[in-house]
Amino acid sequence: MKFQRQYLEKFPYQVEYSLNNYIRHNLTIDNFKNIIICGLGGSGIAGRIIKSFFYDISPVPVEVISDYSLPYYVNESSLVIISSYSGNTEETLSLYIQAVEKHAFILAITTGGILQELAEENNVQVYLAEPGYQPRMALGYSLTYLSLIFSELMRQNIQNNLKSLLLNLKNTEYYLTEAGNILSGFTDRLDVKQIIITDPPTYPIGIRFAQQLQENAKTEAFVHEIPEANHNVIETYYGKLNSNFIFIDSGLLDKITYRFQFLKELLENQGNQVTMININGFTMREIYNLIYTLDWLSLMIADRKGKKSDEIKNINKLKNFLSNKN
CATH class of the missing domain: 3.40.50.10490 (Glucose-6-phosphate isomerase like protein; domain 1)
Incomplete structure (x- = not known):
């Protein structure tokens, strides 16, 4: 950080x-x-x-x-x-x-x-x-x-x-603790692909987390949305994979929550690491709180991996390359 x-x-x-x-x-x-x-x-x-x-x-x-x-x-x-x-x-x-x-x-x-x-x-x-x-x-x-x-x-x-x-958001230590608690679940899985699986409402938050992992922690991260991913991606879940799984469920629809339960058991039974993040509905409070927590988590992972989170060398190289094409 x-x-x-x-x-x-x-x-x-x-x-x-x-x-x-x-x-x-x-x-x-x-x-x-x-x-x-x-x-x-x-x-x-x-x-x-x-x-x-x-x-x-x-x-x-x-x-x-x-x-x-x-x-x-x-x-x-x-x-x-x-x-x-x-x-x-x-x-x-x-x-x-x-x-x-x-x-x-x-x-x-x-x-x-x-x-x-x-x-x-x-x-x-x-x-x-x-x-x-x-x-x-x-x-x-x-x-x-x-x-x-x-x-x-x-x-x-x-x-x-x-x-x-605002009063909650200004309590930085609370969010550091929340992020640290999530990190403790997969500290030994930082150098693998991070697979984020969400329900439809939280899909943009999953994208945000993936982007922060990519830019801050220089980590490959991918996002899948349930139920769509249950019609295709699920067929790649055989054996122990070189991935860490993070599930984000708003809890708004039981049918989606049941799918998370099935996937968690499927992956864990094959030796995979799954971290479950549940929120209490898709409210503004939950949105801001989760984004802020996951942003801190991305910086913690960057530190653990020894990455400089403020460097974006490839992005800057691309900008320079494109500027010479215009």
């Missing part, structure tokens, strides 16, 4: 900053036929979490795009939310330009960069985050801004719920 602790400890303050600096957009879901959230990395995962959280109550489809192209159907009846921490992510800027060309209504989340410049030229409302973090360590901004944007669209008020979270 020695390389990124000072930044991860700021997560609750990112949430607080976003709550204090949120500006009402005065829109309702009735204004739109679809919503598109555009972002990559930490910006994209925030969109996926929000899509999952509002899945059961959104009367219009919500899509998350982490690519260069908007769907064909985007038009003046679409709300496009452009999220780029740096404001210079080339894929996201491409999506912004297309959203303008398609006459969609646009909101932006960024610290500045080209995105802020373009947004201000087009009178697009911008939700500003604070600079100074690697993008994956700035999730508190995009996740909280998106939570507030969507709750206002849905005529809900979650500000009090988020504010009540």
Whole structure:
């Protein structure tokens, strides 16, 4: 944790900053036929979490795009939310330009960069985050801004719920203890593939954890979703595998929980290590708590493996390579 602790400890303050600096957009879901959230990395995962959280109550489809192209159907009846921490992510800027060309209504989340410049030229409302973090360590901004944007669209008020979270989130030692307890279950399995299996609501959190393991701990991590994975991936579970398994279950559907029970017994009977993470429903409190715990866990694993969690050499090499192609 020695390389990124000072930044991860700021997560609750990112949430607080976003709550204090949120500006009402005065829109309702009735204004739109679809919503598109555009972002990559930490910006994209925030969109996926929000899509999952509002899945059961959104009367219009919500899509998350982490690519260069908007769907064909985007038009003046679409709300496009452009999220780029740096404001210079080339894929996201491409999506912004297309959203303008398609006459969609646009909101932006960024610290500045080209995105802020373009947004201000087009009178697009911008939700500003604070600079100074690697993008994956700035999730508190995009996740909280998106939570507030969507709750206002849905005529809900979650500000009090988020504010009540802050006292808990600022108790760093609690999350370090929770992360340490999980780590103790597979300390001797750090150099193998980490296989994260989730139910549908927690799938974006599984992706977030995998991404943090990949970037922070330089560890291969993969995510599978139940029930889909029970129709294919389950057929690879024979014998003792060179993998560590982490299950995340929201407990919202008994049929899914039964599948976890079966898989756990199947894998353990063949000598595999399974760590079960159960949460009490898919609430904002549980979402923020689990994300923060797993973020700390990724840093602990990085330390145990002797990895520098603040280095992203391959990503920087790729950026340099692509810059020479443009």
